Amino acid sequence: MILPKAARLTPEQLIEVTQIVESSGCRVQPIVGTVRTIYAIVGDERDELMINRIEGLPFIERVDQIQSPHKLMDRRSDLATHRITLGGVTLGEELLIVAGHCTIDPKNPQLFYESAQAVKEAGAHVLRGGVWKPRTNPYSFQGDAKSLDILLEAHRRTGLPVDAEVMDETQLKLAIEAGVHMLQIGARNALNYSLLRNIGRAVADRDTVVLLKRSLHMGPINEFISAAEYIVAFGNPNVILCPRGTAPTLDGYRNHPDESITPLLKEKTWAPVVVDPSHSVGKAAYVPACALAAVAYGADGLCIEAHVQPSKGIGDDPKQALTPDQLAETISQAKQIWALRHPSKVASA
């Protein structure tokens, strides 16, 4: 990792650095952070001559060689100072709430507009709405591109930034063109490296945020962090980790709740953690407790399915969506737990 003395390299300086790096068979990848740009060396960065030549340049502060399977995501990386801001919330400074339908019903846009307004009033900062849906049964409703227009109309009406899952390149292109603010990578695709690569490339020059869910079958924590790094390595560090329950299921719950991994993630990576309690426990009655536990474990935010009339919803909403009142109550309690964990941030607010 190359750290310049100034906030970023000038184009001429970048050319000079690139020539050195490429002559050692590596490549330079700028990573644009909020405050400064740093430059990853992609390839074998242990070449001593290359490092000496770069460190000898008068405009270079140092070359960091963090020994970690995911150097960019490591807490010791210079990206650790990067902050992600969405919906007026800077992660780490305030609890981020993402809420909305599991799935937008293209035949009933009004219901989504009502939920959008209701989750805003309940305190959500970002509106979620599934446009395309991964399903357990391929013959179930898989979503409809028409719902993208409904999502954007809800954004116009409420002013909330919007979040939708994309599962392939066509959906990715449409979502990027539409200006979707947060792209969700679902649990089924968290290990789909070609999708991760395409998303990384697509958001490289944008401020789009990516919410990476934890795969049902991810084992060691490093697998999750490395998947996030694969996206960040293309140049946009706005990646959030989202535990959402894993396999095998805990009898009675939809998945095995995994909000307790947050302290482990935080020990290794600077990436913010936004927990999804809805898919973790899979039943509205259990969601508030899981949400509060997630915040107690150190989550920076929550992603919760919510609906004005869950029984009229499609997708997961009839089973696991909270009503706006339940959402408001959960947010209020979650904020109290967050305040206990971050007394200095609350005092200075």
Ligand code: PEP
């Ligand atoms: C969802 O958010 O509606 C969803 C399908 O989530 P996951 O990928 O976690 O199953």
Ligand code: MN
């Ligand atoms: Mn869902």
